[in-house]
Amino acid sequence: MASRQTYDQEVVFIHRQKKNVTHTKLQKQAVRVWVPLQITELKTRTVFMYLFLSNGGERVEPITVSLPLSDDMSCDVMDYTCEALFQDGKDEKERIRLMMQHSGVKNFSVDVDHIPPSTYTVTGLNPSSFENDKHPFTDQSRDTKLDQETSSIEKGLQKLVLSSKPEKQRTEHPEKVQKKGTPCSSLVFLKDIDTNGISLFSTMNSEMTFPFQLCPITDYELVVFRGKETKKCCFRVQAVAQCLFKSYMTQVEIDELHKRAVGHTLSTAVLPSFYPVKYLYRNKPLLHFLHIFTNTKGIMFKYIKNFGGDPASTLNRKLHGLFFSANVDPKTGDPPPVSYYGDQRIHIPVSFMITPDTNLYFADFYCHNIKHKVTLVVTLKGSKADEFCSARLKSLNQSYNEFLYRSPDSTDAMVNTRVTVEVFYTESIDIGKLLESRIAYFTTVQSEGNPFLKTLLGRPKREGCKTCNLK
Structure with missing residues (x-):
């Protein structure tokens, strides 16, 4: 050079x-x-x-x-x-x-x-x-x-x-100043x-x-x-x-990122592979959930988003919420058996989180290795988080979009398995009541890596990928 x-x-x-x-x-x-x-x-x-x-x-x-x-x-x-x-x-x-x-x-x-x-x-x-x-x-x-x-x-x-x-100095005698x-x-x-x-x-x-x-x-x-x-x-x-x-992305860049994500799911000769999901799940260590039941009366409080995903995401350190995953194996329809965020997995019905009272937004498209990930945001209509997202993200139709959608009359949602779909839910959840009513349930999975470090810092997107990097 x-x-x-x-x-x-x-x-x-x-x-x-x-x-x-x-x-x-x-x-x-x-x-x-x-x-x-x-x-x-x-x-x-x-x-x-x-x-x-x-x-x-x-x-x-x-x-x-x-x-x-x-x-x-x-x-x-x-x-x-x-x-x-x-x-x-x-x-x-x-x-x-x-x-x-x-x-x-x-x-x-x-x-x-x-x-x-x-x-x-x-x-x-x-x-x-x-x-x-x-x-x-x-x-x-x-x-x-x-x-x-x-x-x-x-x-x-x-x-x-x-x-x-x-x-100007406020004084009647300038010589005394x-x-x-x-x-x-x-x-x-x-x-x-x-x-x-x-x-x-x-x-x-x-x-x-x-x-x-x-x-x-x-x-x-x-x-x-x-x-x-x-x-x-x-x-x-x-x-x-x-x-x-x-500097962060504006709605113009979010729209371009959305187009790239959609194009990525359509890049093969066959149509996107959608699979029905009844639950969204969240992985955390056992101590995390013990803390919730001991100190917060069963309420899983939302927290501020870390720097995971695109470093220019407008959500970083600005919006509070809880991350859930809709990722399933396209052959079996089951969630992956291994978790990088903890050995306990709570399953919450998608019908509880995506309702006629919520809005859905596209927020991010990124990758760490081979498979790409899409971040969607779910907000309550009229909330501060909803106002924040409506001015900065791309609104999606909850009844049909290219990544995750749910018909109002169905308890299941359809998820695109060509990408890993993450859902950032912007409200705290009383999991104590959900478990007591048997609406939600726990499973134990194999855990790998350091879940605390991943949650605290977040993992930025791969810089060399030409598919999901705008620059």
Whole structure:
């Protein structure tokens, strides 16, 4: 694979009429992007950020950096080095590790909270080590209106305003106002790993929401620099954070995934093989069910969905429910004799779970080895889970669809055995009453693997499969 084209960028450091010229390698970009330069003052181990706009071609004019030196820093401009972040192919985790090792920069943790389908908020921008950094005009948390005044981003990132515009001081005697230092803020760098495009944001809040919709099913890298702006476009770094995340599928991608799942079941010369099922079943260890009867009065409470299946599933860590399986052997009609989730299997009538009062949705299509799996979601009509799914998933006809359907006048359902059908039921179930009424029953099966680890983390889909991966 050929290396990416680079060009030599001249950087001129200016301080008190003294100049120092250095060079750094930058990757050519197809579009105009903001490029961050890391500037390190060697004696005091202070890290600055300098931002400039690159058109991706051979630059005729040099980048001129006027360094705002404070009293605790060296006045010798020769003691500075510069480096382009994200441009030379180095591993960003290694960059941050070296930055922390060779400078006074600390680290902290941030997270990206997702509100499906397309809202992403960076949280944790104010770490505990900066709790004493009060805003100079108010000790209260800043509201959304004020946050909009502290940063400005134009379309195409043609402009980035880092300077804060705080509220006016409410005082009758301005001369009596105590002078305070520059407030801390955060520079947020969002990198699209597929295109290497970088978007920059500035905020003084503890969180910020991206002002545009991210590309679905895309890997993003987030790097946050916490510190103070000492001069326009110059930023003194005090701490750094980093995280990776994947953006989620929208209904457009869910619809495409559904088409692939349907096409997969029709890929052979014969029609899909449907088989009648009377029960949906759930496998768990014996201790799991003993806990239910001892501590929750026989109620099997729903829990939040893990990261199993497609990593870009909009259900991950957002919707609560209980997983059941409709998987049967196409020759015998019986469930598999081996379970990877525990040695106890509870069987609950499909007529109890899929009723005229429920809705059915297609949610996921994935595989781990050879046989593909389909995830369907069952919700009570009008519930919060139903509202969640109706805006994000594909609605299916409960009386007939390509995977699992049940006629209202039948106690059985028909399941497509060409795929493994999983059902995510979004309500808690009183299995004590069902067992007492002999509506549900238990069987013991052979167990393999670690059921607790599978339930806690979930197993992501196989990345190399071209059948069920949209990207």
